[in-house]
Amino acid sequence: MWKIALQRVAMLILMMLCVSLLAFLVPMASGSDPARTILLSHGSDLALDPAQVEALRRELGLDQPLPMQFLIWLGNAVQGDFGNSFASRQPVIHEIGSALIVSATLALSALAIAVAVALPMGTLAAMRPGGRVDGGVTLLVQTFVAIPEYWLAPILILIFALHLGALPSSGWFGPTSVILPALALSIRPMAYFTQVTRAAMIDVLNAPYITAARARGLSMPQTVLRHGLRNGSIPVVTFFSLWFASLLGGSVVIEVIFAIPGMGRLFYEAVINKDIPLLQGGFVAIVALAITINTLADILYVVINPSLRGANGR
């Protein structure tokens, strides 16, 4: 047990090291000189003073050989210091922190909506595969998968913000401003979760223990609630964690349409501004969180189904 845990931690550390090397190098590959970029972004003067550039290069440690630069960056990163953003001159960690909270709130709201709709829909479809409900759900799922967010988002704004005036059309201030973007973002995961729930529940509802539960007098709804959903939810947990990790990186389209200061927009602007420290820090943060979420999902499997204990420790 402990051996497996230790192996696992060692793997995670190794993985994070590789990731940080990539995170460090990839933004560097843009080929532009960070010192020139910074100076250009600060002033409109196109003719830069070479001495000034050189001084800044030294200040940023860019005169050091690349491996040395990496070690210095890594040393700081371990202490939570990813440097300052070139564009805003704020510490990267603060920029990422506030954007992450926004993106995580948006992602969790969207996925909560998706699960809340997908679990009952998928379960209802699975109770009579090939039946009328199943056909309706399948049609709905196919429609949802095909709806692009950049189309749905403006439609939602038109209906709920402009026409009904019930919800704000853009910005990020309080719970009401989460609803529309979360709704727009939920539609595709909703479709996938429904399909996964349906497939899993069809399997589960054919299991012997479901017949046994019915044989001791449980009604079909009682059986599904008490013995079906929990067993059928394991693949949903997998999908949930994958979607959560990917949505943490932000959704550029939704964040731009609704003017939300999340990770998607932060990254988008960082790329435009060639903001190397922000790109490096953001990359590391996203990957670290994705790994954490994955590990939490692994633990959750065992909580849901204790017989998987041991089966997961490769």
Place this chain on the structure above:
Amino acid sequence: MTTDHAPLLSVQNLTVASATGGAPLIDGLSLTVRRGEVLALVGESGSGKSLTALSITRLLPRGLRITGGEIAFAGQDVLTMSPAALNRMRGAGIGMLFQQPQAMLDPTARVRTQVAEPLILGKGMARRAAFARVIDLMRNVRIPAPEARAKAHAFELSGGMAQRVMMATALAAEPELLIADEPTTALDVTVQAQILQLLKAEQARRNFAILLITHDLTVVQAFADRIAVMYAGRIVEEGPAAQIMADPQHPYTRALIRCSLLEPEADGRLLSIPGSGATARDIACGCRYAPRCHVVQGDTHLHHRCCGAEPGLIGLGTDHAVRCHASQTQASAA
């Protein structure tokens, strides 16, 4: 033994078929279980034993349906019961045991959650009281350290222990009938005996009836009051256990008894019934057992008769009936 005259369970001319059509899987099956008695339903796999059990509790898998006949439990028509009445009947009226006890337990739920369900959901007992009762129920079926086992999950139990848990669950709401579908087939031989003894002891103590479904006649011998032998979706012989074991009338029953007692033939070989167990679907003509019947082979007159028409179930005296041209001829000749 108390023998009330109205049977506890009565199945008349039950027919079960696939929803997509085709020949029926159970064809005109009739049986009765009286209060407090043990009826063994014996037959090979594929003969329709398990489907009979699932038909009685209306739990047939999707795609199969009851296309004819009548089922009455405690005087009520099971086939026209409302879903709510069916749920009350399952659990409170009829408990069930199955072949693979571990697969019958929800892998994500604790043992006590499942054992308590007939009490909490069926009888409206409070959670705390029900959990306390679960410990008693588990102790009744001789589960050691019931307090710890109550909190265990299915994967932490052995097959025998899981079957005891299933038994505690099935008996929790004090049903009048227990349908046990091959309850010991998947267990070790030593455990089989323990489970059967326990079943017998509980039955003697609480006086419920048992419909025991099995392919193993050695199990039946010490256990059943009456035996019904099933072949290809039909009852071929039925009667008091002692009488059938001592003096089987149907060639199939005779073959089954000799097979399960592992009695060697004159030449020292073990007996096997030629051919494979027929389901109700592969019936060509006449008696369903005729193609495998050793009595029919070599008797041209009988061969003609057995392949021509299916024999009816004819009474041979009190309670004993057989569906065979050959033994009926003998009986009438005697």
